[in-house]
Amino acid sequence: MDAIDSRIIDLLKRNARSAYGDIGAVVGLSASAVKRRVDRLLAEGVIRSFTIQVDPATEGMSTEAWVELFCRGTVSPTELRRILSAVPEVVYAGTVTGSADAIVHMRSRDIPSLELALERVRVAPNVDHTRSAIVLSRLVNRTAG
Template identity: 70%
Template sequence: MDQVDRAIVECLKANSRAPYGDIGAEVGLSASAVKRRIDRLVEDGTIRGFTIVIDPAAEGRATEAYVELFCRGNVTPDNLRRMLTAVPEVVGAVTVTGEADALAHIRSADMPSLERALERVRHTAMVDHTRSAIVLSRLIDRSA
């Protein structure tokens, strides 16, 4: 990716529905040149897709927590992925360094549903215990 590609990607990150002409005006190219570059970025896998971002509160998932998972024995990432995929409130999960084996991001409608999701995670054979941090407010969110 060159600087122009990066500028196009930044425009798409701000508004993936922006017309090619508007992007071209921003980066100094014609609409057709922008389209060709975007097509190439999609074709080579740099751009993996286009999506919408919905306010979690509008979907009834305003309560969120980050949960550290401490597992028994040696647990593979595939086993953790299967277990966490079965809990629909888990919206993201990663393996991590440090004391915990993994970190799960959970979103739910309210505290009782968050507690039920945590119980489903805790009651699997591979999880010894968890440590949770409930989100009070978002300071920065660049995931969109």
């Protein structure tokens, strides 16, 4: 991957629907040369997919929280994945360092539905307790690939 590939990726991150000709005009290549590079980046797995992002509020999921998850004893990441995958309000989860075992990002319609989702997590085997922070406003929102 070279500097032109990186620039193409940056432009596609901003707008995955950009025309190859428009990208080419910025990076100094023809549309067909940009297409060949994008095809190669896809084949190599550098670009995994093209997608859209929808404002969760338009889908009725305007309440969000970050939740620290604390477990009893040792719980494998596979078991945590099983527990958290069963809760549709969980949009992201990862194991973390520190006193919590995992951090979970949840989205729901409102506070009562968030509370129900949190309860489904809390009653799971090996879950000791959670600590939640409800998001009041988003300040920076960058997406990672």
